[in-house]
Amino acid sequence: MLTQLYPASGDSCALEGLYLDLNLHQQAKAGDVFIYANYISSLDGRIALYNADLGDYEVPTAIANGRDWRLYQELAGQADVMLTSARYFRQLAEGKAQDLLPVGSGEKYADIKTWREKQALKAQPDVMVLSNSLDIPLAALAKVQERKVIVLTASKDGQKIKQLEQVGVQVLQAEQVTGAFVRQSLLDLNYRSAYLIAGPQVHATMLKDDCVDALFLTTHFTLLGGSKISGLVDVDLPRAQVLTLISSYLDTAQNQMFQRFEYVNSV
Numbered sequence: 249m250l251t252q253l254y255p256a257s258g259d260s261c262a263l264e265g266l267y268l269d270l271n272l273h274q275q276a277k278a279g280d281v282f283i284y285a286n287y288i289s290s291l292d293g294r295i296a297l298y299n300a301d302l303g304d305y306e307v308p309t310a311i312a313n314g315r316d317w318r319l320y321q322e323l324a325g326q327a328d329v330m331l332t333s334a335r336y337f338r339q340l341a342e343g344k345a346q347d348l349l350p351v352g353s354g355e356k357y358a359d360i361k362t363w364r365e366k367q368a369l370k371a372q373p374d375v376m377v378l379s380n381s382l383d384i385p386l387a388a389l390a391k392v393q394e395r396k397v398i399v400l401t402a403s404k405d406g407q408k409i410k411q412l413e414q415v416g417v418q419v420l421q422a423e424q425v426t427g428a429f430v431r432q433s434l435l436d437l438n439y440r441s442a443y444l445i446a447g448p449q450v451h452a453t454m455l456k457d458d459c460v461d462a463l464f465l466t467t468h469f470t471l472l473g474g475s476k477i478s479g480l481v482d483v484d485l486p487r488a489q490v491l492t493l494i495s496s497y498l499d500t501a502q503n504q505m506f507q508r509f510e511y512v513n514s515v
């Protein structure tokens with residue numbers, strides 16, 4: 249059970265359904281799209297640590313856990329499309345990433361699949377990928393082949409674009425992939441809810457143009473330290489981002505807290 253800390257009530261509630269009941273796919277105003285991000289972080293703000301054995305960054309195993317994963321899945325369940333990075337697909341191809349994208353695979357999450365069906369949402373959210381290198385392994389893309397995949401890029405590499413288009417990927421180009429371009433592309437494709445599951449670069453891209461509406465943050469009560477780390481945002485922002493706390497739940501079963509924020513400046 250969880251304890252509700254904010255709004256302060258002290259009530260207990262179940263983990264399952266905590267986020268699924270939010271109906272994020274219905275939060276956008278007419279003609280708009282609701283964009284929400286989700287991270288699990290340590291107390292010292294790490295969302296990823298460099299793993300020398302892997303030769304790459306990964307979600308720290310000391311904080312990753314099934315209860316947070318349940319909520320990750322509930323958030324995915326409400327998405328028309330998931331916003332991710334090309335690096336995720338590269339990690340997936342090399343076996344360094346979990347198969348994060350499918351919603352509700354496995355018995356534990358079957359209720360989320362059923363929920364999507366009842367809401368008349370597609371079986372799986374579409375996938376929008378940000379990439380300038382266009383180094384997106386086709387083998388990793390094959391894992392989401394039954395879904396619409398859109399790649400946003402500033403690359404003008406005709407050969408790579410053709411290769412992607414040949415496997416059914418829609419490629420949208422801009423001089424620079426800004427948050428405003430991502431948002432406009434989502435609107436042009438009639439998406440109503442977009443779930444940002446990428447790391448700090450994509451998050452920063454969206455924040456620079458005030459294009460994130462909500463942040464779901466799991467804080468695990470662990471200090472990880474480290475010098476090769478990723479936080480929620482790792483680059484300069486044009487201004488400090490102010491957030492309003494909407495809800496907070498204590499999960500003593502896993503020594504963590506689930507918080508939901510709204511971005512004050514979101515467009």
Ligand SMILES: NC(=O)c1ccc[n+]([C@@H]2O[C@H](COP(=O)([O-])OP(=O)(O)OC[C@H]3O[C@@H](n4cnc5c(N)ncnc54)[C@H](OP(=O)(O)O)[C@@H]3O)[C@@H](O)[C@H]2O)c1
Binds near residue numbers: 286379
């Ligand atoms: N703890 C958590 O909740 C959490 C959540 C998400 C991710 N992570 C971890 O954080 C680490 C980094 O994740 P990530 O790779 O998804 O991070 P990211 O820093 O958001 O994405 C990096 C890649 O995305 C593309 N990209 C980002 N912004 C772009 C822009 N404006 N225009 C064009 N392309 C852009 C680039 O691809 P190209 O190089 O192809 O140009 C870049 O290499 C991973 O280890 C991941 O596991 C943790």
